[in-house]
Amino acid sequence: MDRLLVAAFSFPAVVFTFLLVVVAGYWLLVALGVSSVDAVGAADPEAFGLGRVPLSVALSMVTVLAWVTSMAGDLVLGSAEPSPLFPGVAVLVVALAAAVIGTRFTIPVLNALLPARLDLVGTDCVVRTGRVDGSFGAAEVTTADGRTVLVQVRQAGERPLRTGATARIAEYDRRGGFFWITA
The missing domain is CATH 2.40.50.140 (Nucleic acid-binding proteins)
Incomplete structure (x- = not known):
């Protein structure tokens, strides 16, 4: 448990930990009725190639996938290199790429579930x-x-x-x- 907390609050996962807290706060406000799902990005989701999936959902997915990937990368590679900067930057880049790719593959599935x-x-x-x-x-x-x-x-x-x-x-x-x- 200590290793997970250290990983969550060390580079690069700390970047996504902060964003994950923001996303969790946003969805708490949506659940309480203070905000709406479409509050993020007033533009039409179809303009971003998201189909019917709201921009807030897509950004939340990117954040969660990037956090999970960076946590896994930090736990696997964190102590392997003597210099923490190199694996941290590599994990950050891989986490962002994996999150964007994972979200792009998930969007069509979500669009099939959402009605026109x-x-x-x-x-x-x-x-x-x-x-x-x-x-x-x-x-x-x-x-x-x-x-x-x-x-x-x-x-x-x-x-x-x-x-x-x-x-x-x-x-x-x-x-x-x-x-x-x-x-």
């Missing part, structure tokens, strides 16, 4: 956050094939919806990456 956004227009959803208004909200949708998906939603001009309320998805806002819903 336009297929959800016209379906009913159930609000899962404390409120849905013009700037915040998430709802659960059941797809045509029976899968349940959590999506970002917004509501304009009406009294904000609360947890458990049923609404209909009216349209997809491609620029904002969310759905407009009506009660």
Whole structure:
């Protein structure tokens, strides 16, 4: 256990340990409803070649894969060389490359699991956050094939919806990456 802590807080893993703490904090905020999955990168994920996978998910995957790879590299090579700089830099480069490659191979799998956004227009959803208004909200949708998906939603001009309320998805806002819903 001591060796894992030393590895996590030594170069190069410490770079990814810090990023992993940031990612964990971000997902905690998403889970608490303070932030949204699409809060990272307002651009359309398809512009980055991610398909329907949000940029926050892809960056989180890169961070986790890089951290795991750098930890493994540090544990295997950390004490092999007398100079800690050479294996550290090599592990850093390999960890980044492995993380990017691993994420690129995982993205198509995730895209196959995520429904096409336009297929959800016209379906009913159930609000899962404390409120849905013009700037915040998430709802659960059941797809045509029976899968349940959590999506970002917004509501304009009406009294904000609360947890458990049923609404209909009216349209997809491609620029904002969310759905407009009506009660």
